[in-house]
Amino acid sequence: MRAARPSRAKRPSVPAAIGPGAQIGRFHVGKLRLEGGMSRLYDVHTARGQAPLLLKTPRLGPDHPLSSLVAFENETNILKRLHGPHVPKFVAAGDVRERPYLVMERIDGDDLAQAARRAPVSTAEVCDLGARLCRAVQALHHQNVIHFDLNPANVRNRANGDMVLVDFGLAHHTALPDLHDAAFGEEEGTTPYIAPEQLHHVRTDSRSDIYAIGAILYQLATGHFPFGRPNLLSLKKRLVQPPLPPRCHNPDVPPWLQEIILRCLHVRPERRPPTAKQVAYLLAHPESVTVGRRGHRIFPPGLGQRTRWWMRSLFQKFDEEIPKKPYSRLTSSPHVLVALDLTHYSDALGEALRRAVRRLAKSEPHSFFTCLSVVSRETRASGRADNASSLDIERQVGMRNWAQPLHLAPQRMVFQVLPGDPAQTIVDYVRRHLIDQVIIGARGSSAWRQHLGSVSAVVAAQAICTVVVVRTRQDRAPKIRRGNIG
Amino acid sequence: MRQAIFSDIHSNIEALQACVTHARAQGATHFACLGDCVGYGADPTPTLALLMSLPDLLLVRGNHDEALFNANSINVPGIRESIDWARDRLSAAQLDLLKTAPYVRKVGAATYAHASAHAPERWEYLRHFEQIHDCLAATDSQVTFIGHVHVPMVFYRTAGGTLRELDPQPGVPIPLSSTCRYVVNVGSVGQPRDGNNTASYAIFDDDVSELTFFRLPYDYLAAGNKIRAAGLYHRFAERLAEGN
Numbered sequence: 013m014r015a016a017r018p019s020r021a022k023r024p025s026v027p028a029a030i031g032p033g034a035q036i037g038r039f040h041v042g043k044l045r046l047e048g049g050m051s052r053l054y055d056v057h058t059a060r061g062q063a064p065l066l067l068k069t070p071r072l073g074p075d076h077p078l079s080s081l082v083a084f085e086n087e088t089n090i091l092k093r094l095h096g097p098h099v100p101k102f103v104a105a106g107d108v109r110e111r112p113y114l115v116m117e118r119i120d121g122d123d124l125a126q127a128a129r130r131a132p133v134s135t136a137e138v139c140d141l142g143a144r145l146c147r148a149v150q151a152l153h154h155q156n157v158i159h160f161d162l163n164p165a166n167v168r169n170r171a172n173g174d175m176v177l178v179d180f181g182l183a184h185h186t187a188l189p190d191l192h193d194a195a196f197g198e199e200e201g202t203t204p205y206i207a208p209e210q211l212h213h214v215r216t217d218s219r220s221d222i223y224a225i226g227a228i229l230y231q232l233a234t235g236h237f238p239f240g241r242p243n244l245l246s247l248k249k250r251l252v253q254p255p256l257p258p259r260c261h262n263p264d265v266p267p268w269l270q271e272i273i274l275r276c277l278h279v280r281p282e283r284r285p286p287t288a289k290q291v292a293y294l295l296a297h298p299e300s301v302t303v304g305r306r307g308h309r310i311f312p313p314g315l316g317q318r319t320r321w322w323m324r325s326l327f328q329k330f331d332e333e334i335p336k337k338p339y340s341r342l343t344s345s346p347h348v349l350v351a352l353d354l355t356h357y358s359d360a361l362g363e364a365l366r367r368a369v370r371r372l373a374k375s376e377p378h379s380f381f382t383c384l385s386v387v388s389r390e391t392r393a394s395g396r397a398d399n400a401s402s403l404d405i406e407r408q409v410g411m412r413n414w415a416q417p418l419h420l421a422p423q424r425m426v427f428q429v430l431p432g433d434p435a436q437t438i439v440d441y442v443r444r445h446l447i448d449q450v451i452i453g454a455r456g457s458s459a460w461r462q463h464l465g466s467v468s469a470v471v472a473a474q475a476i477c478t479v480v481v482v483r484t485r486q487d488r489a490p491k492i493r494r495g496n497i498g
Numbered sequence: 499m500r501q502a503i504f505s506d507i508h509s510n511i512e513a514l515q516a517c518v519t520h521a522r523a524q525g526a527t528h529f530a531c532l533g534d535c536v537g538y539g540a541d542p543t544p545t546l547a548l549l550m551s552l553p554d555l556l557l558v559r560g561n562h563d564e565a566l567f568n569a570n571s572i573n574v575p576g577i578r579e580s581i582d583w584a585r586d587r588l589s590a591a592q593l594d595l596l597k598t599a600p601y602v603r604k605v606g607a608a609t610y611a612h613a614s615a616h617a618p619e620r621w622e623y624l625r626h627f628e629q630i631h632d633c634l635a636a637t638d639s640q641v642t643f644i645g646h647v648h649v650p651m652v653f654y655r656t657a658g659g660t661l662r663e664l665d666p667q668p669g670v671p672i673p674l675s676s677t678c679r680y681v682v683n684v685g686s687v688g689q690p691r692d693g694n695n696t697a698s699y700a701i702f703d704d705d706v707s708e709l710t711f712f713r714l715p716y717d718y719l720a721a722g723n724k725i726r727a728a729g730l731y732h733r734f735a736e737r738l739a740e741g742n
Contacts, residue, residue, distance in 0.1 A: 082656075
């Protein structure tokens with residue numbers, strides 16, 4: 013990009029002030045709730061007395077920067093196009109050139125901000141808050157929007173626990189012009205949570221939000237910001253190295269949680285988890301996290317390591333040649349559930365399933381697999397009660413044995429055994445973990461199918477994602493029965 | 499006012515008909531054509547007839563239109579023949595319309611040009627930020643509509659002076675901020691070259707300051723068969739199918 017030339021865009025005239033007691037259309041402006049550097053937030057009421065509403069208006073005037081209007085316009089454009097439970101509902105907006113205001117749903121819960129204030133919090137709370145935050149970020153990325161300013165103050169929650177992301181002043185919708193301009197003096201984000209590539213003015217990478225999630229998890233687990241006090245040095249540091257291991261601040265942080273946090277806070281975006289959904293999954297399944305050396309580290313890195321990081325940082329670039337849109341990153345990083353029925357397993361079906369997984373793993377290098385075996389109640393009941401855990405271990409071993417010829421990196425495939433009705437358990441798992449695709453083998457024997465019912469048919473009918481039902485060649489061959497010839 | 503903006507129709511009546519029908523259904527009341535009505539295709543007369551029937555048509559001159567009257571302006575084999583072939587078939591009124599069309603027109607907050615508002619007679623292909631800067635410097639309009647490259651693109655300069663490019667999504671309205679200035683390439687109706695063989699055009703709604711791109715399928719096989727039947731360069735027909 014070239015150096016800035018003075019723009020001929022005209023500064024809009026300062027519109028009529030909005031304050032308590034004012035009536036704007038059907039909205040009656042109530043008390044001032046929050047006054048920031050860029051905008052003011054007021055309670056608003058309507059005659060119909062609908063759900064609590066909030067009115068946002070930019071701070072305008074000769075003593076306020078034009079960037080407050082730009083951020084406001086950006087937020088209005090984006091919020092108008094967003095939907096779902098993880099963003100406040102857009103209600104109305106005034107003409108930016110005449111009377112800029114934005115009315116939206118008011119969300120009162122602030123679980124995350126409260127937890128950040130009393131951090132460090134328990135590992136269970138970090139995981140719960142983190143997984144809920146990840147689900148909200150995933151929903152945002154699904155709509156091709158990158159937030160770029162995730163921090164505890166910008167995350168609210170509904171009464172049912174759903175996290176709601178607010179303040180889209182710095183956000184970017186990939187189908188809309190990006191009005192944010194660093195050359196214009198606008199901030200790139202909130203210092204403790206800002207990703208290294210944002211400091212290089214890269215505004216196309218959804219993994220910047222993954223970095224902010226990592227910074228929030230770090231703060232919750234340790235009570236410290238990842239790079240200490242928010243200042244210029246803390247900004248420079250993140251361009252070179254990861255933060256101090258969380259266990260240096262709080263030895264109670266388990267290694268698997270440290271591993272997740274440091275993966276999210278990797279300097280290079282391509283080394284972070286590609287999607288928020290994967291972070292949520294890892295937080296909910298600690299046993300599936302492959303803990304490396306960084307997970308166990310409890311001391312600051314030595315001089316040699318820091319020198320290597322510094323040398324590497326001298327040559328690093330952050331621009332992607334062809335920026336990937338958040339939604340395409342989600343679709344090219346699918347979370348795939350491989351449902352393995354080890355009780356009616358045949359080598360032919362096992363190989364057919366491996367072929368299907370291998371194809372997907374090759375075509376989508378960022379795909380992530382969960383291998384699931386469901387132990388039905390009947391199977392469990394048929395064994396002795398104290399044999400339940402040995403049955404689980406047996407299933408784990410069976411699945412690992414099945415997966416071994418795939419030679420997938422350990423962090424790309426996890427294994428899980430769950431009790432329950434096979435079809436219903438798979439359908440519930442898909443819904444709970446936002447699985448993108450299920451690969452399931454068909455029961456080859458018609459006698460088994462008649463006796464037990466077809467699990468794959470129920471999953472294909474009820475699961476809210478793509479379902480691939482794998483058959484062996486023998487199953488596909490037409491059955492020739494006596495009397496049917498001719 | 500909802501204005502449908504077409505460019506680079508290149509005598510492709512099937513594509514133009516699809517765009518006009520769609521634009522009317524979208525509530526377009528005004529129409530603009532950013533030049534290159536002729537060349538390549540085999541239907542120059544019906545194309546001009548349909549254009550002239552559109553209400554409030556704003557027309558600027560393209561390099562193929564200029565080549566009708568200047569034998570030296572395009573000397574590429576195949577293209578030259580298609581232009582001469584078109585000239586022999588156009589009526590005097592149609593030729594006169596193309597001959598009198600200006601290089602650049604400015605109406606309200608928008609400027610319309612075929613290649614660029616800066617030195618339009620040089621027929622530059624605007625792909626680089628330096629060229630976009632020059633185009634923006636040549637006009638004080640908030641938005642400049644161009645064609646010529648046959649690829650839909652949106653360039654915009656933010657309030658701080660940073661120039662960026664947006665990949666427009668068909669059917670997704672783009673709000674035009676009063677703090678930015680825009681150079682919008684509406685793509686090509688009759689010979690798209692971005693690997694997508696559907697006709698491209700845009701609707702500009704100046705009441706709400708929004709711009710929406712559309713991509714429309716049309717019978718490119720029929721248009722290609724006419725090119726072959728007319729004895730024009732067969733590659734032009736293949737390009738319609740390839741969208742390149």
